[in-house]
Amino acid sequence: MTVIVRDLRTEDAEDAEGFSHIRRLALPYMLSTPESVLHDVTHAHPDAHFRPLVAEEDGELIGTANTGVVYDSPQPGQGYLNVYVHPERRGRGAGALLVRTAEEHLAEVSANKLFAWVLDEPANRSFAERRGYRASRSAHFLRLDLANSPLPPRPEAPAGVELRTAADFADDPRPLFELDAETLADEPSDIAHEFTDYEAWLKETWHHPLLSQELTSVAVVDGRPAAFSAARTDGGTRYGTVMTGTARAHRGRGLAKLAKADSLHRARAAGFTEAFTGNDSGNGPMLAINKWFGYEICATEVQHVRELG
Template sequence: MTATLRPAESYADAVAFTDLRTLVTPYQVYTPERIHHIWQVTPAHAYAQKLVAEVDGQIVAAGRASFNTWTSEEGVASLTVMVHPDHRRRGIGAQLHRELTDHLLGHGARKIEAWGEDETDVPGFAERRGYERTFELRYSKLDLTDLAALPPIPDVAPGVTAVAFSAVEPEAVFAVDAASVVDEPGNSAADALDYEEWRTGVWDSPSIDKEASTLVLVDGVPAAYTNVEVDRRTRRMWSNGTGVLREHRGKGLAKLAKAVAVRRAAERGVTAAYTSNDEVNKPMLAVNTWLGYQYAATQYSYLRTVNPA
């Protein structure tokens, strides 16, 4: 079956995109406002392409491709394809993938990363197109309906305080995020984070909860953070990044930041928290286990390396 592909631009397209993502990956948390915001603020040099696939006027699949602007490595790109379960194995995913791949290759992609669950179709689909499995990502869920079930806020050393994002300037959070994200596991280092891009894409996100999002200060200096995004419709939150400066690791600051953040989110009506962590990131997995997170799903990174002509 051949679907009609067209660019995704409108808010209505963002709604369809979000609905499809929620159906395919219910352990991720996105809102139409967040998706549409990403589309609007993605920088031009990311060469982003967003497509939806229609059959009889109905959106049955969607995809997005763009270059990674947070790394100094040239030609690093990512690609996502989602197909409604009722319309799989009809060639629609392959059609979307081909169009998005051609777009990336046309702009000089050297590495293309995609993510997928270990379903029967995913590994074969990826391998036939030159991808190799690299990283394993664990998704976890925390029930926030019973505050009493959460562990107590950990004791802190003198001079350590936890404050909401709403009480600080964005530069304070950026300083920790930009320094700590470099060490996150991945196929390419996030070593070129631009402040203005970060501010429009992260700080100005319509889904960010700046009361639940938490910055940890040591003697008044930013040292750790956790960023919370919330879908008020479903009362779910997403941990959109947690980081600690190298010189402050091993002091329980990530545990403090996350413990404060999930409690604040629960007090503001959130009933479930979701997060993801690379399986090699044992310290953060230990923090999540302590908080009470339970396994939700596993995705794998698939990487295609393009040989230069």
Template sequence: MTLTIRAFRTSDAEAACAALRAGRPYLVTTPAAVAWQLATHPHLRMLLAVRDGAVAAVARYGPYPDSASPGYGFATLHVVPDRRRRGTGGALLDATERALAAEGVRHLHVRADHTAAAHAFATARGYRAGRIAHVSRCDLTGPLPPVPAAPPGIELRTAADFLDDPRPIHQVDVEGTRDEPGDLQLGDQGYESWLAEIWHRPDLDHRLTTVAVDAADGRPVAFAAAQTDGEGRYWSSFTTTRGAYRGRGIAKLAKADSLHRARAAGLGAAYTHNDAANAPMLAVNAWLGYRRCAAERTWTRDLTG
């Protein structure tokens, strides 16, 4: 059986998306989103492992564009479940490491399923275990807790109300990203880059993304961003609040409102992803009815050797 490793082509979008989602019902993405990301994100690459004419594994990788320190890169490796244990994942990771090293990446962070098999695979290749993140599911066909009352001076809108000028939402995003738990210190993402890579995503649903604003001046202070796949599934891509407004339940309010909007729109399931150390958001998710359905782990390795 012949194994070929090659770069992604636009015509691969449907097959690559299917490989990404295989064995991961929580992964909310579409062929259009896969192709769009690779076309618009200058730091993102993709390699495919093709065996006997079918995509058997996919690797997404690149240098961290916003890392405060140079030489750091990322990769995610997805092997189709019934194509595992044939050397496909190892060959694809080798190719990914070589490609990143050629771009000057010296420290690699790989995100993988948190399973015994992935643990054995990573440790055998010299990777060190890092942070754990939980993936959780909320059944939107069942009851949801009511949307909490808004704190005094807070009003709810949607991202669709900011289509003419989303810069205030970018400012909330930047401030929230600074405080995200993680292994790296990231620099602030510039506005034009944010517009291209986040705001204009084809799967970002502006109508379901709830934005909390200060009623005094209409300035956004928090949001709960939603991505959808057109198949009844919702992904909570980022929920955050500006520092001066935290501790008032605004993130909980925004996320609850977004989920109620999603259910009213006919969506059936919502998924979210949180660092295991992010206790406040994990508590909000549990109150909303999210239940853990999977986990991921970050693995690190120096490529200098």
């Protein structure tokens, strides 16, 4: 039996389904659908050199990798590779071959510092370390049982604060882009991001098939978005918040908690039974908010870094 690595075939529906299926098995805390896989490929910024890879054994997909360049960072030469292998198909060389192929691709597009998220398990960390990657910061996945866990009551909105949804900004989402860019810049991370390309944000974020504009809650002050909690859903019963933040001028007023509480309550009312989110392990304020809602840590990832050349 021979394992090969090749590019994801966007014209092959079975490829997208297999890619998404492996991601769900290996990382069930992140939402993935065949539609979202194809969207990420077909709407990637050209400067990202985004390349999804699959490992195949005798016609069966057994591993995946997303790899590319962090094009929206002010520091050039930063690349990433995130590799996931079917839990029942490990030990066949798929992971090693995916890493080697991804590294070759990144070297070809002039990346010299590579970042990879690795589940905080001995075998996974050892796999990364043997290939020259050193551990850096960590982040937690959190889960909330929306069907059976009681939610705290919605906090009362401060005077002058109005709750809306992202759908209310459908005619002009630029204010949400500006808020997203400001909050992302302050997120704890080894990689600095600068959202400056509005058209790219529209393609990659605003029109993403997992984004629920109806369940994304926005706290508005004087007609401008001041805080938000961006929601994604998988078309079934799983819901996740992928970014919750507040504009710098409005921090310390509880607006992030307000927006997230509104989104969670409406998600439960809509029939979603599981809620997922993620936080950098050093993001104490957001971890405290999620603990208040009842989230529990269900897994931890450690970012690993390797410098080429």
